[in-house]
Amino acid sequence: MSEPIEELIKEIAVKHGIAVSRDDPIMILHTINERLLKDGIDAQQALLKTLKEEMEAIYQRWHSEANEKAELILNSSLEASRIQLIETLHAETETILSSINESVQNHIKTYIAQLDINSTDSRRAAVLNLAASCITILSVIIITIAMFIR
Numbered sequence: 001m002s003e004p005i006e007e008l009i010k011e012i013a014v015k016h017g018i019a020v021s022r023d024d025p026i027m028i029l030h031t032i033n034e035r036l037l038k039d040g041i042d043a044q045q046a047l048l049k050t051l052k053e054e055m056e057a058i059y060q061r062w063h064s065e066a067n068e069k070a071e072l073i074l075n076s077s078l079e080a081s082r083i084q085l086i087e088t089l090h091a092e093t094e095t096i097l098s099s100i101n102e103s104v105q106n107h108i109k110t111y112i113a114q115l116d117i118n119s120t121d122s123r124r125a126a127v128l129n130l131a132a133s134c135i136t137i138l139s140v141i142i143i144t145i146a147m148f149i150r
Helices: 002-016 025-149
Strands: none
Touching: 002 025
């Protein structure tokens, strides 16, 4: 500590042209001032340490709260997306089933119409066959009667 005091004494002598000794009252004030500065620095360091600890605690609390809120928001978003996906899948499934049902109904109608046409043709053929059979039987009867009469 004597070296800084010696440097101070030299600086005062050079700047102000006054010789100051180690036991001069101004040196006592300098020592008191240094002590007050050191005590102030120590007090500020203690306050900064306390402030740092408080800020870290606040940060941890905010960090935890932010994570909890982010998790809630994320879970809510996921649930809403899941519900929307289910609703969309349901609606699309209904649309697809409706389209398939309509297509099947159209094919069934087409096949029924073809069956109606085929059954009409089959009825006509059956009626014609029946008529031909009747004519043939009638011919056989006429020929048989004609043979007996002769």
